[in-house]
Amino acid sequence: xxxxxLGNFVHSDLLRKHILPGEPSLSESERKEMWENIEKxxxxxxxxxxxxxxxxxxxxxxxxxxxxxLFFQKNLQSDFYSRMTELVDVDTLHHISLFLGExxxxxxxxxxxxxxxxxxxVEVKSINxxxxxxxxxxxxxxxxxxxxxxxxxxxxxxxDKSRITVRxxxxxxxxxxxxxxxxxxxxEGEAYLKVTPDANKRFVTExxxxxxxxxxxEFLISAYPKALEQSxxxxxxxxxxxxxxxxxxxxSPNQRYVFDSSTQKSSLNSDVxxxxxxxxxxxxxxxxxxPLSCVLKKLEDIYNTNFNYDWNExxxxxxxxxxxxxxxxxxxxxxxxxIAPVKLDGTQRKVILIDxxxx
Numbered sequence: 001x002x003x004x005x006l007g008n009f010v011h012s013d014l015l016r017k018h019i020l021p022g023e024p025s026l027s028e029s030e031r032k033e034m035w036e037n038i039e040k041x042x043x044x045x046x047x048x049x050x051x052x053x054x055x056x057x058x059x060x061x062x063x064x065x066x067x068x069x070l071f072f073q074k075n076l077q078s079d080f081y082s083r084m085t086e087l088v089d090v091d092t093l094h095h096i097s098l099f100l101g102e103x104x105x106x107x108x109x110x111x112x113x114x115x116x117x118x119x120x121x122v123e124v125k126s127i128n129x130x131x132x133x134x135x136x137x138x139x140x141x142x143x144x145x146x147x148x149x150x151x152x153x154x155x156x157x158x159x160d161k162s163r164i165t166v167r168x169x170x171x172x173x174x175x176x177x178x179x180x181x182x183x184x185x186x187x188e189g190e191a192y193l194k195v196t197p198d199a200n201k202r203f204v205t206e207x208x209x210x211x212x213x214x215x216x217x218e219f220l221i222s223a224y225p226k227a228l229e230q231s232x233x234x235x236x237x238x239x240x241x242x243x244x245x246x247x248x249x250x251x252s253p254n255q256r257y258v259f260d261s262s263t264q265k266s267s268l269n270s271d272v273x274x275x276x277x278x279x280x281x282x283x284x285x286x287x288x289x290x291p292l293s294c295v296l297k298k299l300e301d302i303y304n305t306n307f308n309y310d311w312n313e314x315x316x317x318x319x320x321x322x323x324x325x326x327x328x329x330x331x332x333x334x335x336x337x338x339i340a341p342v343k344l345d346g347t348q349r350k351v352i353l354i355d356x357x358x359x
Contacts (some may be wrong), residue, residue: 090169090189093149098124100136100144110154113146117159117177136176147171148189151302153280158183162203165192165281168301169224190222192281209259211242219251220278230259233277283326292317292340296351299336303329309351317341317353 087099098105098113100122110127122144125131136144148154148166156164159178166172170189178184183203195203197216205212207223209230217237223230232241234251241249241257243266249257256272259265279286285302287295293314296307302325321339323332333344343354 087145088147088171090147090149090171093147095149096152096154097147098122098134098144099147100134105134107154110152112155112157113144114157115144115159115174115176120176122176142175143173144176145171145173151304158185160196160198160201162196163194167191167280187221187223189224190220192218192220192278194218209244209261212239213242214239220274222277228260228262230261232257233272233274235274235278279322283324285323285325287319287321287323287339289318289320291315292319292342295319295336295340299323299325299329299332303332305329305349307349307351308345310353313353314342314351 087102088097088104096107096109096111098107105124107124107126112125114123114125116123116133119133120136121133122136123131123133146154146156146166148168148170150168152168154166156166156172156174158164158174159176160183162183164172164174164185167190170187170191172189172191173186175184178201181201183198183201184206185204186206188208193205195214195216195218199215203214203216205221207221207230208225210221210223210232212219212221212232214237217239218235219237219239220233220235221231222233232239232251233256234253236253239251241251243259245264245266247266249266249268251257251268252270254270254272254274256269256277258267258269260267276286276288285295285298291314293309293311296309296314300306317340319340323335325332327335337343341354343352344350345352
């Protein structure tokens with residue numbers, strides 16, 4: 001093995017793509033000097049001039065290189081999914097997107113992405129019933145990512161038939177094939193998970209501040225990176241939550257674990273009504289004593305539109321109720337007038353506050 005061979009090893013595509021960026025590396029002149037020093041030492045030493053000894057010196061360099069590569073590989077695996085989420089800024093995303101490696105597939109409507117591990121494919125079904133399949137190459141097989149923009153949601157069915165509903169402004173990284181020892185996904189944002197039971201293979205959801213481990217259950221995780229409050233709400237079964245601080249909590253149904261990232265403290269609330277937190281999954285917008293201006297802002301995001309209204313004036317009005325956000329916008333606005341003291345100017349899309357007590 002000569003200098004070119006070792007040079008190719010150090011500058012292989014794998015190392016350049018996954019290991020070397022951001023890590024210190026030798027320049028061409030430094031590598032040349034290193035080799036010259038190795039040659040001088042092996043040739044000048046009276047007991048070390050034979051070719052076998054020279055090969056040992058080369059082998060030592062290779063062992064060091066391989067050892068360094070394995071060390072970085074181990075670190076790479078520990079934050080593998082978090083590196084994948086850096087591929088996309090969900091706050092600037094306009095459409096649901098599926099990333100296979102660095103290839104991006106964009107969808108115009110709500111979709112269901114199903115992992116078909118047997119054929120190395122993912123099947124994509126749209127809300128209107130159309131479907132197609134995408135082949136996943138060997139290079140892309142280890143990591144897939146679904147990114148959901150504001151005002152949307154999407155479903156992922158994993159290789160073990162577990163279903164994950166991903167909420168808006170969220171990213172989910174998941175494998176086409178699960179590893180033998182455990183099932184693992186990575187989440188930034190919010191998702192509802194219905195995990196298929198498997199007593200021999202633990203299911204782990206990693207977030208920036210929490211790890212949630214289960215064998216089979218239903219639960220909600222909210223872990224938006226910019227939110228101070230990160231939480232896990234258990235619907236059925238049992239989950240174990242471990243925070244970055246190392247504390248562990250085992251949840252029972254209707255318990256909600258909350259981690260405050262500003263204080264690094266956690267709490268556990270019992271007898272929680274889950275419908276308050278998971279109604280979005282059923283296309284319901286639940287409103288509890290919320291300013292009307294904030295409700296309108298949510299509707300603007302969901303329906304990708306704009307209204308004309310006085311924010312300060314409507315902020316004084318607090319409303320309660322539920323809105324079905326699966327219906328057309330005109331129908332939803334008509335229902336809104338039944339729970340809020342407003343009328344609508346359809347031509348200018350203007351929302352006007354009215355006094356219902358006036359005759």
